[in-house]
Amino acid sequence: MKENDLKPFAFDLDEKDIRRERSKARELRASQWWKRQLAKGVCYYCGKQTPPKELTMDHIVPISRGGRSTKSNVVTSCKECNNKKKHLLPMEWEEYLKDIS
Numbered sequence: 001m002k003e004n005d006l007k008p009f010a011f012d013l014d015e016k017d018i019r020r021e022r023s024k025a026r027e028l029r030a031s032q033w034w035k036r037q038l039a040k041g042v043c044y045y046c047g048k049q050t051p052p053k054e055l056t057m058d059h060i061v062p063i064s065r066g067g068r069s070t071k072s073n074v075v076t077s078c079k080e081c082n083n084k085k086k087h088l089l090p091m092e093w094e095e096y097l098k099d100i101s
Helices: 015-029 032-040 079-085 090-100
Strands: 055-059 074-078
Touching: 015 032, 015 055, 032 074, 055 079, 074 079, 079 090
Parallel strands: none
Antiparallel strands: 055 074
């Protein structure tokens, strides 16, 4: 998948929506639920054991694509996977993985 093949971003999001979702993400990061997710020490995408302090929060459906900061839409991700996934939707991420293998 090439960069210019990506789908458009959610066009109906305004700055207020984005700020609200980022605020919710900060609240989730402070929660016991998120701390338990980190304690598992596993990247959702590659499955590698990763020290909890090196895991990041990733939105499966990115905020920029209309995703929300909810427990069902955030996962632990190693920095390498998070940087590669960027703003891809799950189906785009799967296509990317097929293309690189």
